[in-house]
Amino acid sequence: MKRGHDLTELMKFATRPEWADDLHDALDDHLGPALTQFDIDSDELPGIIGEHWVMTLWGCAFEDLATRVFEPDGRNVVDEYLKRRGWNEAGPNKIYMRALKASVMSVYEVSAIEPGVGFLARDLIRGGDPVQVRERSASKTLGPWDRIGARILSVSGHRVLAGGLLLFTAEATSALLEALRMGQGKRGARAKLAIGDDQLRNLAPLISMVWLFDILPRMLEPATIPTLHNADGEEVVFHRVRFPFARGTTQALVAERLDSVSVLQRETAHFWNWLGTKPKPGKKGMGQMAWGVTMEDGTPVLGNLELKGRALTLSVTSAERAERGVALITQTLGDMVGAPLTEIETVEQATAARQEGRTSSEPAPDIPVEVATPLVHGMLDRQYRTLLDEPVPMLGDKTPRQCARSKAGRAQLAAWLKHLENLSGRQIDADDPMATYDFAWMWQELGIEELRR
Incomplete structure (x- = not known):
C-alpha cells in the first residue's frame, strides 16, 4: 500500500482509454494556444524551456483535469479512481487526492520564508490575508516577494502546495491581472477583482498560458543586455589591474604611500576607495542607463584598491578609469611595483558567469x-x-x-x-x-x- 502524496497510479489511470481524450484536452487547453502562436511542436518544447518546466506544465494540466467534472453524469477522474482503486491507497493519500479535486489554481506572492519549513502566500487574484503554507523543498529556493502560479491544498489541518508550481515574473503577473480585470470590465490597474473559486477553477489554463507567453519569447529570442554606463557616461567594462610588488616592497610601505593620496580613502587595513569629485547640485544625468557607487555625502567611488599577498589590485568599471587608475598608482608607487597585468570582463560575460554559478573571471575583491x-x-x-x-x-x-x-x-x-x-x-x-x-x-x-x- 502506497503512502504519502504519491499520484503515480492516479496519473496512470488518467491515461486509460476512457480518460485519455480528457487528459489530452486539458493539455491542449494549457499548452495549445502558445504552441500555435509560436509555431512550436510539443516535442520541441523541452529543448526551448527545459524538461523541468515541461513536466511542471504537464502537472498543471493533470491537476486541472483532477478538478474537472464532466456532464451529464458528473464524471471526475479522482472519484472514479478512488471508487475502483481506492483500496490500494493509504488514507492520507486519498485525503490528498480529494483535496486536489477541490482545489483551484491561482497566483500567489511569497513572503516570510523559512527555508525548509514554509512561507506565507498572498493570493493576488482573490485577495485576502496571506496564509501559512507548509513546504520543505520550494521554501529553500523561493525568494522574498516571488510570485508563483500554484495550487494550495488544505490537507489534515495544514496548507500544502500541489506539484505544479510556475515561477512568474512581475511582467507576467501584471499581464494576467490586467487580462482578468479587462474580462470583468475593470480599467483601473489596482481595481479589485471579484472572482470566486468556481470561476477561478475554470481559469487554470489561462494561468499556464500567460506564463508560457511570457517565457517563450525570451527563450526563443534572448534579450540583449542594454548598454550600461557609469556615472561619468563611460561604458561599463570591468577591469581588474594587478600591480606585483618589486623586490623589497612590503604591504606596509605600499599602504603608507596610498594613505598619502587625498583621493584614496582607507576602509580596512587592506582596502581603499578611490574617490571622484562630488557632482554639483542640480547636475542632470546622462540620459543613459547608469550605474555607480557613492559615499554617504554623494561623492562617487571610482574604484577600489586592495592589498593581497605581494600585489596591489585595482578594480574599476571602465577602460577610461583603468587608464587613469594605472597612472595614479604608477605615479604614487613608482618602482615599488612592477608592470601591471590587466584582466577585462564585459557585462555580458559577468552576467553569464553569475547565471551559470561560476566565479567571474574578475571577481570582486576577496574580502x-x-x-x-x-x-x-x-x-x-x-x-x-x-x-x-x-x-x-x-x-x-x-x-x-x-x-x-x-x-x-x-x-x-x-x-x-x-x-x-x-x-x-x-x-x-x-x-x-x-x-x-x-x-x-x-x-x-x-x-x-x-x-x-
Whole structure:
C-alpha cells in the first residue's frame, strides 16, 4: 500500500482509454494556444524551456483535469479512481487526492520564508490575508516577494502546495491581472477583482498560458543586455589591474604611500576607495542607463584598491578609469611595483558567469563576508536613503516620499519595495551581502510597514 502524496497510479489511470481524450484536452487547453502562436511542436518544447518546466506544465494540466467534472453524469477522474482503486491507497493519500479535486489554481506572492519549513502566500487574484503554507523543498529556493502560479491544498489541518508550481515574473503577473480585470470590465490597474473559486477553477489554463507567453519569447529570442554606463557616461567594462610588488616592497610601505593620496580613502587595513569629485547640485544625468557607487555625502567611488599577498589590485568599471587608475598608482608607487597585468570582463560575460554559478573571471575583491557585509550594507543604506528623495521611474517619476502621501502612492511604493527586495534576495549565495540586506527601515521610514505582507 502506497503512502504519502504519491499520484503515480492516479496519473496512470488518467491515461486509460476512457480518460485519455480528457487528459489530452486539458493539455491542449494549457499548452495549445502558445504552441500555435509560436509555431512550436510539443516535442520541441523541452529543448526551448527545459524538461523541468515541461513536466511542471504537464502537472498543471493533470491537476486541472483532477478538478474537472464532466456532464451529464458528473464524471471526475479522482472519484472514479478512488471508487475502483481506492483500496490500494493509504488514507492520507486519498485525503490528498480529494483535496486536489477541490482545489483551484491561482497566483500567489511569497513572503516570510523559512527555508525548509514554509512561507506565507498572498493570493493576488482573490485577495485576502496571506496564509501559512507548509513546504520543505520550494521554501529553500523561493525568494522574498516571488510570485508563483500554484495550487494550495488544505490537507489534515495544514496548507500544502500541489506539484505544479510556475515561477512568474512581475511582467507576467501584471499581464494576467490586467487580462482578468479587462474580462470583468475593470480599467483601473489596482481595481479589485471579484472572482470566486468556481470561476477561478475554470481559469487554470489561462494561468499556464500567460506564463508560457511570457517565457517563450525570451527563450526563443534572448534579450540583449542594454548598454550600461557609469556615472561619468563611460561604458561599463570591468577591469581588474594587478600591480606585483618589486623586490623589497612590503604591504606596509605600499599602504603608507596610498594613505598619502587625498583621493584614496582607507576602509580596512587592506582596502581603499578611490574617490571622484562630488557632482554639483542640480547636475542632470546622462540620459543613459547608469550605474555607480557613492559615499554617504554623494561623492562617487571610482574604484577600489586592495592589498593581497605581494600585489596591489585595482578594480574599476571602465577602460577610461583603468587608464587613469594605472597612472595614479604608477605615479604614487613608482618602482615599488612592477608592470601591471590587466584582466577585462564585459557585462555580458559577468552576467553569464553569475547565471551559470561560476566565479567571474574578475571577481570582486576577496574580502571576508564579515568585512564585506557591513561595507555593502552601509553603501546600500546611503544609496537608498538618497533615493527616497529622488524621482523613480517605476513610481511615475515621483519620489518615494511624495508617493507616501497618498493611498494610491503607498500601493505603488509597496510594489516598488517588494521589487527591490526580490531582486536583492535572488543571489546565488545566501550569505551574499546583497541577499542579507534588510529593507525593513525603508518601509518604516515611509510609514507603510503595514503593507509589507
